[in-house]
Amino acid sequence: MIRAVALYTVVSLLLVGAAGWVLSLVFPGPAGQQAVLTSAAVALVVQLVAFILLRLSVGKNVFAGWGVGALLRFVALGAMALVIAGALGLDKNAALVSLAAFLFLSMLVEPLLVNI
Numbered sequence: 001m002i003r004a005v006a007l008y009t010v011v012s013l014l015l016v017g018a019a020g021w022v023l024s025l026v027f028p029g030p031a032g033q034q035a036v037l038t039s040a041a042v043a044l045v046v047q048l049v050a051f052i053l054l055r056l057s058v059g060k061n062v063f064a065g066w067g068v069g070a071l072l073r074f075v076a077l078g079a080m081a082l083v084i085a086g087a088l089g090l091d092k093n094a095a096l097v098s099l100a101a102f103l104f105l106s107m108l109v110e111p112l113l114v115n116i
Contacts, residue, residue, distance in 0.1 A: 001055050001056075003116060004051075004055055004113055004114070004115075004116040005048070005051065005052060005055065007113055007116060008047075008048070008051050008109065008110070008113045009044075009048060011106075011109050011113065012044060012047055012048070012106040012109070013044065015102075015105045015106050015109070016040050016043060016044060016102050016105070016106060017040075019098075019101055019102060019105055020036050020037070020040050020098070020102070023036045023094070023097070023098045023101065024036050026097075027091065027093070027094035027097075027098070031090070031091045031094070032091050032094040034090060034091075035085070035090040035091045035092075035094035035095040035098065036094055036095075036098045038084070038088060038090055038095060039080065039094075039095050039096075039098040039099035039102060040098070040102055042076060042080060042084070042099060043076075043099055043102035043103050043106065044102075044106075046072060046073060046076040046103065047073075047102075047103065047106045047107070049072065050068070050069030050072050050073060050107075050110075051069070051110060051113075051114075053065055053068050053069055053072075054066060054068075054069055054110060054114055055114065058114060058115065062114075066110075069107075069110075073103050073107070076099070076103070077096070077099055077100060077103070080095055080096060080099050081096055
């Protein structure tokens with residue numbers, strides 16, 4: 001399990017880093033870049049927790065693990081929209097678009113690494 005989580009973390013960091021660079025071009029300026037960086041940090045934490053929960057569910061009920069991960073992502077996106085972006089004074093458009101992109105991209109590699 002540790003190998004899979006470590007590999008997932010590295011791959012997610014690379015994906016989020018590359019997507020963050022692109023999104024920093026889409027949302028230029030200090031406000032947009034701060035929102036992208038904050039979303040990247042939130043996405044990495046959420047994705048790591050979701051992946052660990054998924055790995056723990058392998059052999060028991062993997063679909064429940066994926067469902068809990070999807071719910072966790074949905075809650076994170078809602079929290080960013082309703083609380084986090086406003087509390088931190090972030091550009092909401094940049095924060096939500098980048099968070100959704102980061103969550104989606106790192107979620108795509110889950111099926112490839114879940115059984116390692």
